[in-house]
Amino acid sequence: xxxxxxxxxxxxxxxxxxxxxxxxxxxxxxxxxxxxxxxxxxxxxxxxxxxxxxxxxxxxxxxxxxxxxxxxxxxxxxxxxxxxxxxxxxxxxxxxxxxxxxxxxxxxxxxxxxxxxxxxxxxxxxxxxxxxxxxxxxxxxxxxxxxxxxxxxxxxxxxxxxxxxxxxxxxxxxxxxxxxxxxxxxxxxxxxxxxxxxxxxxxxxxxxxxxxxxxxxxxxxxxxxxxxxxxxxxxxxxxxxxxxxxxxxxxxxxxxxxxxxxxxxxxxxxxxxxxxxxxxxxxxxxxxxxxxxxxxxxxxxxxxxxxxxxxxxxxxxxxxxxxxxxxxxxxxxxxxxxxxxxxxxxxxxxxxxxxxxxxxxxxxxxxxxxxxxxxxxxxxxxxxxxxxxxxxxxxxxxxxxxxxxxxxxxxxxxxxxxxxxxxxxxxxxxxxxxxxxxxxxxxxxxxxxxxxxxxxxxxxxxxxxxxxxxxxxxxxxxxxxxxxxxxxxxxxxxxxxxxxxxxxxxxxxxxxxxxxxxxxxxxxxxxxxxxxxxxxxxxxxxxxxxxxxxxxxxxxxxxxxxxxxxxxxxxxxxxxxxxxxxxxxxxxxxxxxxxxxxxxxxxxxxxxxxxxxxxxxxxxxxxxxxxxxxxxxxxxxxxxxxxxxxx
Ligand code: HEC
Numbered sequence: 001x002x003x004x005x006x007x008x009x010x011x012x013x014x015x016x017x018x019x020x021x022x023x024x025x026x027x028x029x030x031x032x033x034x035x036x037x038x039x040x041x042x043x044x045x046x047x048x049x050x051x052x053x054x055x056x057x058x059x060x061x062x063x064x065x066x067x068x069x070x071x072x073x074x075x076x077x078x079x080x081x082x083x084x085x086x087x088x089x090x091x092x093x094x095x096x097x098x099x100x101x102x103x104x105x106x107x108x109x110x111x112x113x114x115x116x117x118x119x120x121x122x123x124x125x126x127x128x129x130x131x132x133x134x135x136x137x138x139x140x141x142x143x144x145x146x147x148x149x150x151x152x153x154x155x156x157x158x159x160x161x162x163x164x165x166x167x168x169x170x171x172x173x174x175x176x177x178x179x180x181x182x183x184x185x186x187x188x189x190x191x192x193x194x195x196x197x198x199x200x201x202x203x204x205x206x207x208x209x210x211x212x213x214x215x216x217x218x219x220x221x222x223x224x225x226x227x228x229x230x231x232x233x234x235x236x237x238x239x240x241x242x243x244x245x246x247x248x249x250x251x252x253x254x255x256x257x258x259x260x261x262x263x264x265x266x267x268x269x270x271x272x273x274x275x276x277x278x279x280x281x282x283x284x285x286x287x288x289x290x291x292x293x294x295x296x297x298x299x300x301x302x303x304x305x306x307x308x309x310x311x312x313x314x315x316x317x318x319x320x321x322x323x324x325x326x327x328x329x330x331x332x333x334x335x336x337x338x339x340x341x342x343x344x345x346x347x348x349x350x351x352x353x354x355x356x357x358x359x360x361x362x363x364x365x366x367x368x369x370x371x372x373x374x375x376x377x378x379x380x381x382x383x384x385x386x387x388x389x390x391x392x393x394x395x396x397x398x399x400x401x402x403x404x405x406x407x408x409x410x411x412x413x414x415x416x417x418x419x420x421x422x423x424x425x426x427x428x429x430x431x432x433x434x435x436x437x438x439x440x441x442x443x444x445x446x447x448x449x450x451x452x453x454x455x456x457x458x459x460x461x462x463x464x465x466x467x468x469x470x471x472x473x474x475x476x477x478x479x480x481x482x483x484x485x486x487x488x489x490x491x492x493x494x495x496x497x498x499x500x501x502x503x504x505x506x507x508x509x510x511x512x513x514x515x516x517x518x519x520x521x522x523x524x525x526x527x528x529x530x531x532x533x534x535x536x537x538x539x540x541x542x543x544x545x546x547x548x549x550x551x552x553x554x555x556x557x558x559x560x561x562x563x564x565x566x567x568x569x570x571x572x573x574x575x576x577x578x579x580x581x582x583x584x585x586x587x588x589x590x591x592x593x594x595x596x597x598x599x600x601x602x603x604x605x606x607x608x609x610x611x612x613x614x615x616x617x618x619x620x621x622x623x624x625x626x627x628x629x630x631x632x633x634x635x636x637x638x639x640x641x642x643x644x645x646x647x
Contacts, residue, residue, distance in 0.1 A: 055086065242375075472549055
């Protein structure tokens with residue numbers, strides 16, 4: 001009797017185990033590779049199979065496995081199988097992995113899993129261990145040595161792949177080849193009251209509160225418990241908190257990301273079943289203090305025109321303007337935005353447009369003076385010490401608003417508060433844009449690159465960067481290219497998200513030598529695999545609307561040698577610099593005949609040699625500037641003549 005009960009029990013246990021093995025589904029994740037590119041597992045749902053191999057620089061036998069892996073990739077890549085290595089060890093870093101990749105001629109990206117949360121979930125044991133996943137249902141169909149049969153079984157039988165889970169014998173392998181997960185099972189020791197709730201309060205509650213932008217409020221333990229699986233998912237896929245800069249590059253004032261330790265704590269705590277533990281619940285006591293003007297009473301408050309946000313649907317970006325009500329010029333030192341309805345106001349960008357700004361420039365959505373980018377947690381912007389933005393009388397204040405409907409119609413009345421310097425500051429806070437209005441993104445392309453630059457003619461300090469693209473923009477980068485040819489990445493946004501327009505403010509301003517180019521690159525995914533793509537069949541031009549695209553990188557800076565007593569900024573020169581920066585495709589600092597746009601070619605058919613004053617066969621910024629000034633003079637004379645004629 002006892003024996004048979006035991007047998008039944010054992011059978012049940014075995015059945016459960018087998019079921020467990022068959023049903024082992026790999027959850028989605030996003031990881032950055034050794035070069036800082038992002039990879040999302042579920043992006044590859046149209047692949048025939050996904051092959052993942054655990055990699056580790058120090059394990060001697062990895063070499064053999066990697067050689068086998070490379071061979072498999074050569075053999076199966078043509079058949080729409082995708083290959084990735086994953087490095088979950090704590091000992092390797094990007095540069096050692098880059099060296100390893102070069103040494104072993106690896107083509108596949110190496111996914112860097114520094115927090116180990118993905119490697120733990122995949123239950124990696126050894127370097128060189130290969131996993132095969134079926135993208136139809138994300139089931140793990142194989143774990144073991146590099147083995148072509150494991151891939152073939154998926155290619156030949158898409159519907160019912162048989163699990164070939166090989167047992168891995170870890171007893172024989174050298175220690176260097178084992179993947180160690182020291183924190184894996186520590187979740188039950190993590191205190192909700194002391195660690196988890198304070199973390200959520202600091203990093204999430206600003207949006208996830210009653211009446212906040214987040215879709216649910218972290219109002220107490222039970223809410224967090226209920227949302228735990230979803231929290232783990234948004235952490236694995238780097239969706240939350242909404243901060244998209246590569247943590248390896250730069251230090252940012254307004255960084256709202258989690259540290260590796262915080263990420264591990266949160267995931268391990270959830271893995272352990274989100275235990276409540278003891279102590280009062282800090283989230284129950286959290287009330288977001290709602291101080292309307294945290295910087296004090298503003299010198300000027302402007303009401304942004306009210307907007308009725310519908311209950312549902314997609315609301316196009318709004319671009320209201322307000323005529324400047326001031327009759328004297330002012331120096332702005334800071335600004336605060338107070339959203340009218342926090343639940344629907346996703347972000348607001350604010351700036352001013354000068355009276356003499358052309359329609360073309362207005363239509364491109366460019367501010368002459370940028371003031372502030374609001375997102376929850378980024379309510380105020382104080383310019384660097386002793387810098388200011390001068391707003392001349394006339395002109396207008398301009399805004400870009402993004403609303404997200406929440407199921408009820410509401411009227412948003414947001415406002416901006418401005419703070420003036422009492423005395424003229426010493427420096428100008430300047431803003432310009434790397435732009436390319438000539439972009440064309442081919443149809444059905446999964447990674448299309450567009451590059452432009454802005455060359456500084458004087459030494460400067462860089463304060464903020466704002467990458468901007470639309471629904472097809474997937475990654476963005478800013479680099480400094482010095483005159484000696486050295487390059488430095490200063491901001492990498494590997495998983496750009498149109499829904500989150502962010503500025504990235506340097507903790508300490510970045511020094512720029514005269515002659516340095518600020519190079520801005522954006523990658524666009526115009527394929528069907530990009531789920532937010534409005535139309536993969538279309539060749540996409542530049543345009544303000546979100547179904548068109550932009551290469552647009554805004555930046556703010558001060559010139560080291562410019563004081564407000566002695567301005568050196570030249571608006572025409574700035575425009576010419578922008579212009580050369582997108583026409584100069586080979587980035588050699590001058591426009592060859594081939595790089596000139598048609599119109600200019602027509603005008604210079606006879607005169608190219610004359611305007612190429614240094615005779616080097618190309619038109620540099622200075623030479624283009626001379627042409628531009630002459631043109632400007634010509635236009636003004638023309639206008640005067642017209643005025644005379646009109647009388
Ligand atoms: C700047 C505001 C903001 C911050 C900070 C923020 N969230 Fe969110 N969160 C949102 C918004 C808006 C959404 C819904 C839209 C989206 O998913 O992008 C969301 C969605 C979510 C979802 C998914 C809900 C769903 O229905 O899909 C989870 C889970 C979540 N957030 C958890 C977190 C956690 C955990 C943190 C902190 C580590 C955090 N959020 C920080 C604004 C924020």
